Amino acid sequence: MDILPILSTLRRHKLTSWLLILEIALTCAIVCNAVFLIGQRLQRMDMPSGVAEHELLQIQVADAVVPPNPYARISEDVAALRQVPGVISVASTNEVPFGNSSSNGNLRLDPNQPERTLNATTYFGEDIAKTMGARLISGRDLQPDDFMNVDVVLKALGTGDSKNIPSVTLITRTLGERLWPGQNPLGREVWLTPTVALRVVGVLDSLVRPNAYDTSSAQYTMVVPIRMGASKDESYVIRTRAQDRDAVMTAALAALKKIDPLRVVTTQRSFDDIRNRYFQDDRAMAGMLAGVIIALLIVTALGIVGLASFWVSQRRRTIGVRRALGATRANILHYFQTENFLLATIGIALGMALAYAINLFLMTKYELPRLPAEYFPIGAIALWIIGQLAVLGPALRASAVPPVVATRSV
Amino acid sequence: MFAYYLDLALRSLKRNKVLTTLMILALALGIGATITTLTVLRLLSGDPLPQKSAQLFYPQIDPNPKDGYVAGETKPAPTMTYPDAMNLLHARRATRQAAIVLSQAKVMPLQANSHPFFSDTVMTTADFFAMFDAPFQFGGGWNANDDEGAAQEVVIASFLNDKLFGGTNSVGKVIRINDHDFRITGVLKPWAPQPRFYSQDLGGRSYGDGDAVFLPLKSGRAIKMGPGDIECYAAVSDMDHLEAAPCMWVGVWVELGDAASIASFKEYLANYAKQQVSLSRFQRSETSLLDLMGWLRDQQVVPDDVRLQAGLAFGFLLICVVNTVGLLLAKCLRRSREIGVRRALGATRSAIFAQFMVEAAIVGMAGGVLGLVFAELGLLGIRHQPAEYASLAHLDLAMFLFTFVVALVASLIAGILPAWRACVLAPAPQLKAA
Numbered sequence: 001m002d003i004l005p006i007l008s009t010l011r012r013h014k015l016t017s018w019l020l021i022l023e024i025a026l027t028c029a030i031v032c033n034a035v036f037l038i039g040q041r042l043q044r045m046d047m048p049s050g051v052a053e054h055e056l057l058q059i060q061v062a063d064a065v066v067p068p069n070p071y072a073r074i075s076e077d078v079a080a081l082r083q084v085p086g087v088i089s090v091a092s093t094n095e096v097p098f099g100n101s102s103s104n105g106n107l108r109l110d111p112n113q114p115e116r117t118l119n120a121t122t123y124f125g126e127d128i129a130k131t132m133g134a135r136l137i138s139g140r141d142l143q144p145d146d147f148m149n150v151d152v153v154l155k156a157l158g159t160g161d162s163k164n165i166p167s168v169t170l171i172t173r174t175l176g177e178r179l180w181p182g183q184n185p186l187g188r189e190v191w192l193t194p195t196v197a198l199r200v201v202g203v204l205d206s207l208v209r210p211n212a213y214d215t216s217s218a219q220y221t222m223v224v225p226i227r228m229g230a231s232k233d234e235s236y237v238i239r240t241r242a243q244d245r246d247a248v249m250t251a252a253l254a255a256l257k258k259i260d261p262l263r264v265v266t267t268q269r270s271f272d273d274i275r276n277r278y279f280q281d282d283r284a285m286a287g288m289l290a291g292v293i294i295a296l297l298i299v300t301a302l303g304i305v306g307l308a309s310f311w312v313s314q315r316r317r318t319i320g321v322r323r324a325l326g327a328t329r330a331n332i333l334h335y336f337q338t339e340n341f342l343l344a345t346i347g348i349a350l351g352m353a354l355a356y357a358i359n360l361f362l363m364t365k366y367e368l369p370r371l372p373a374e375y376f377p378i379g380a381i382a383l384w385i386i387g388q389l390a391v392l393g394p395a396l397r398a399s400a401v402p403p404v405v406a407t408r409s410v
Numbered sequence: 411m412f413a414y415y416l417d418l419a420l421r422s423l424k425r426n427k428v429l430t431t432l433m434i435l436a437l438a439l440g441i442g443a444t445i446t447t448l449t450v451l452r453l454l455s456g457d458p459l460p461q462k463s464a465q466l467f468y469p470q471i472d473p474n475p476k477d478g479y480v481a482g483e484t485k486p487a488p489t490m491t492y493p494d495a496m497n498l499l500h501a502r503r504a505t506r507q508a509a510i511v512l513s514q515a516k517v518m519p520l521q522a523n524s525h526p527f528f529s530d531t532v533m534t535t536a537d538f539f540a541m542f543d544a545p546f547q548f549g550g551g552w553n554a555n556d557d558e559g560a561a562q563e564v565v566i567a568s569f570l571n572d573k574l575f576g577g578t579n580s581v582g583k584v585i586r587i588n589d590h591d592f593r594i595t596g597v598l599k600p601w602a603p604q605p606r607f608y609s610q611d612l613g614g615r616s617y618g619d620g621d622a623v624f625l626p627l628k629s630g631r632a633i634k635m636g637p638g639d640i641e642c643y644a645a646v647s648d649m650d651h652l653e654a655a656p657c658m659w660v661g662v663w664v665e666l667g668d669a670a671s672i673a674s675f676k677e678y679l680a681n682y683a684k685q686q687v688s689l690s691r692f693q694r695s696e697t698s699l700l701d702l703m704g705w706l707r708d709q710q711v712v713p714d715d716v717r718l719q720a721g722l723a724f725g726f727l728l729i730c731v732v733n734t735v736g737l738l739l740a741k742c743l744r745r746s747r748e749i750g751v752r753r754a755l756g757a758t759r760s761a762i763f764a765q766f767m768v769e770a771a772i773v774g775m776a777g778g779v780l781g782l783v784f785a786e787l788g789l790l791g792i793r794h795q796p797a798e799y800a801s802l803a804h805l806d807l808a809m810f811l812f813t814f815v816v817a818l819v820a821s822l823i824a825g826i827l828p829a830w831r832a833c834v835l836a837p838a839p840q841l842k843a844a
Binding site: 015016019020022023026027030034037062064065066114115116154155157158193232262264266277280281284285288289292295296298299300302303305306307309310313314362366 | 428429432433435436439440443477514516525526527528589634645646648649714715717718719722723725726728729730732733735736737739740741743744795796797827831
């Protein structure tokens, strides 16, 4: 296809051509960035938790009357839950992956270090790794005699009595790699306060923190052998087979109510629900962005249809002359298709530059990463396709113009 | 003259229905998206207490250790320790002052066989109601003596009064909170400032129904009500006696009437911090006294996502305007001959210009009406989103009118270039071509 005649025609329609190019460029720039934002959200929603999500249930209860011995109450509840048919394992924990509410500590590699090395979350409770299904990749799990009651620990922290403070911890692989790059973390010590050091006895493959914001710190997790007492902030985590979850939940609630009929169940959900809820804003945002992309492409397509129709009706005479001089219908069709391709290409080239500029702006304002190169072709391909689809109707109408038009005066 | 242009424009729009529909549809989509996101943005950045917000201030000081401190560049802590809050409160340097802690109260209904439920609770001090203009339906608040004496008195929200007492005057009656009896001193009228400015950084929600239970801070603490958010800056050995722990969990608000009292309170706050530094209780002397809207901005109540959506919608509208420019231009170039005839018959350039601007305005108004439909659909979608503010997303009268302003401005901007091209067209060649 000869493009020189097309260029010379376009030169006579400078204004309308540039408007179309501008529209394509703006659409391309916004589509590139919006697709990138969707990608970011989807990537975040895919964040691994390290636990057996489809097999876990979480229950939180608030007791009507504060139990005299909160540790005994937890043991009683856990024992009752273990009796429920279908329950594989039960743990009580102060926090759950993606549960939002969290307990965190500042870690130092040296007690005299003025600034913290990093901030990690601390899970407290027995059987957490086993019940949640966080895989131990080296060392050992926490043993019952590692555990201490939280009131004893708090008192010991006040008096400086190191005997009543836990001395061991589990950490995640990522946390180990970050604290001691390239070394085996087993047996190493990390300082929670200038006087409290915890020795790493086991390494978990993965266990995400309750409030994971970015992928880099999402796995900064420790499991510390502290036994918590019953309170409305404590969770019972139950492991069961995926197909038994509903039945087990009903039976578990009944078992807990049997211990104290007046207690209030404040949370009852599966881990699938927890993940859904944690990422609901991301899902909504991704959906909204997808909607905008579609609407934008529709508007741009409408614009192309409108202008192409205008050009076709304006050039009916010329088309008739060309047909009379021997051009086939296919020639006319290809002419308009090539014209659109040329305009789209110029628009896309401009749009890429604009997409990059918008991304730079978003990077400074919303702490977004740089737009990776692979997102640019997405916008380009989308607009080439939209352009070709939109121009097809008017181009077909052009190719249907009979040669006899050339001989008519109006 | 205007009526004639209107007639001409309508004829011209009718002549080419497809092109007209395309223009209106595209413009309406852009306007719909813009109005939807602007409604949400306006909702989120709105003033929760317009009549009072300029007089309400949020003092901040900083008991954090030296760690990571850069003098002059570190923001003070968002909440206060109990002793600091009490010191500021007892100094009575402002017209009114209140300490605020959010919690959950377990409320036991009076009916037999009913189950207790948890309600959002504000532990505060006597000035709270007058300072925030919280209106009473029955009774009133408690006084400063009740604060000090940890009186078992409570103010409840109207929705809780409806639930427990069927909406009757319940002042003087008793409700059971966390297994203790509290006497009701007042019932509020429906009151839920959006966003709930006083709950920022205290562990509460920002939107939705208001709080249900209000009781004196000391009374709440006496029955072991815990704060919704605790931030400790040193090792804690006793979480039960938070009043003495190195932890921040109290928000303080003050009401200051005029510039002089604001300046003097600022000075008092700075002196207080300096005094604490000299006593070695504090390591940092930074203070801050933001007004209500300043505090909301500081807390970034408007999520980044919503700003991003609004930006995106404006980009969308821009594309729609460019689209309309192109289509209007196509329409007007197609009518070159008609313009030539009108010019030859004596129409001035400004007459032609006006005629095309009227046509653009009609497209704009039609786009506005359809855009309103799209905006309502968009807001319907927003209301089904999981966000806290979702149920509040409604088009109000101001946004309704603003829709037409946006539509008109967008279409007139889009109309300028085509109308200009039309009016500079030389009549002779057009007539000759015919």
